[in-house]
Each structure stands twice: as C-alpha cells, then as structure tokens.
Amino acid sequence: MVVERFTPVAAAEIYRRVREEGRSIPAGLRYVDSWVRADLRGCYQLMECDDPVLLQEWIASWDDLAEFEVVPVASSGSTQELMARIG
Numbered sequence: 001m002v003v004e005r006f007t008p009v010a011a012a013e014i015y016r017r018v019r020e021e022g023r024s025i026p027a028g029l030r031y032v033d034s035w036v037r038a039d040l041r042g043c044y045q046l047m048e049c050d051d052p053v054l055l056q057e058w059i060a061s062w063d064d065l066a067e068f069e070v071v072p073v074a075s076s077g078s079t080q081e082l083m084a085r086i087g
Helices: 008-021 052-060 076-086
Strands: 002-005 030-036 042-048 067-070
Touching: 052 067
Parallel strands: none
Antiparallel strands: 002 042, 002 067, 030 042
C-alpha cells in the first residue's frame, strides 16, 4: 500500500499530469486500485511488484508533488489462512 500525502493545490497538478502523461508506472509494477481522501490531501494506492526498486523509480517520478509512505500489506484472506495454520 502506498500512502501519498499532498495539498489540494497539488491534487489538481497530479490529475493534470495523469491525464496528459499517464501514471509513469515502470514495467513490472502493477497499479491495482486507489482511494482519494475526501479533503484532497492524499491518496491510498494498492500496488504490486516483486522488486521494491520499481516502487522507488515510480515514487521518484512523482516526488515533486507528493510525499510517499510504502507499507507492505497482505490480503486479509492470506492472513486468515496463515493464522489458521499457526494458531
């Protein structure tokens, strides 16, 4: 999960860039879905990849407009299966 933090003013520029240039996602990094905060101060994006350098490359292409936090996550279904095996 990638947590982006930005200002409402930056949000307009972010969406302009996405419309005109796309998401700038390197090959091997997969965008799954995203959710934007109602106050336009951030976004939560679910991304998938096997190489964290791909996340770094993508973040570097957007770091002029947002701050990023990368939080590794697992699906609740996978976690439920794990807990059933170990507990």
